[in-house]
Amino acid sequence: DQQVKQNSPSLSVQEGRISILNCDYTNSMFDYFLWYKKYPAEGPTFLISISSIKDKNEDGRFTVFLNKSAKHLSLHIVPSQPGDSAVYFCAASGMGSGTYKYIFGTGTRLKVLA
């Protein structure tokens, strides 16, 4: 069973607009969440994270929102740039997965159109 779900396999956004990528999880024991970005032919790279004690974390153009009651997190990219085109994975960790493991979602392919 997929404990971390990214229900949109792909998303297209115009340059300069907001990109919103969504992630849902089922295990309420998860307490730390991360977003990774992956370009073709490269390994994933860390983008931003959030602890369950917060509901928002911001880093430049990237903001992650966490709604614990809905077991939902989202990544907002404002403004979107063509270089943001990549596959984005959310990941969750915590007692539900063993504190040393990430459980990754299936990924969302973002395409930012110039």
Added chain:
Amino acid sequence: DVKVTQSSRYLVKRTGEKVFLECVQDMDHENMFWYRQDPGLGLRLIYFSYDVKMKEKGDIPEGYSVSREKKERFSLILESASTNQTSMYLCASSDGLAARYEQYFGPGTRLTVT
């Protein structure tokens, strides 16, 4: 900069062959991980190691084994390759096992088993 390198970018093997995938990190990280990435399934943890000669099974260890004889090197072994092991294999390392420790990924090895 953390560097994680994988011995091959592309590999083609025959069913039944024994396959070795090598991973080397240069940041003296304690922990190393092997994942596979498949469309629609995201990244799934195969094995990880938290010290030399120490290993633990991840979520999908069947058909795989690992070896960590030196801190910087973590090998994934397919004892008898099968077609369902055709996949992208990603190695990662981290400085700690808590979720807040970012995992650094290598570029991946695309393995095709025919």
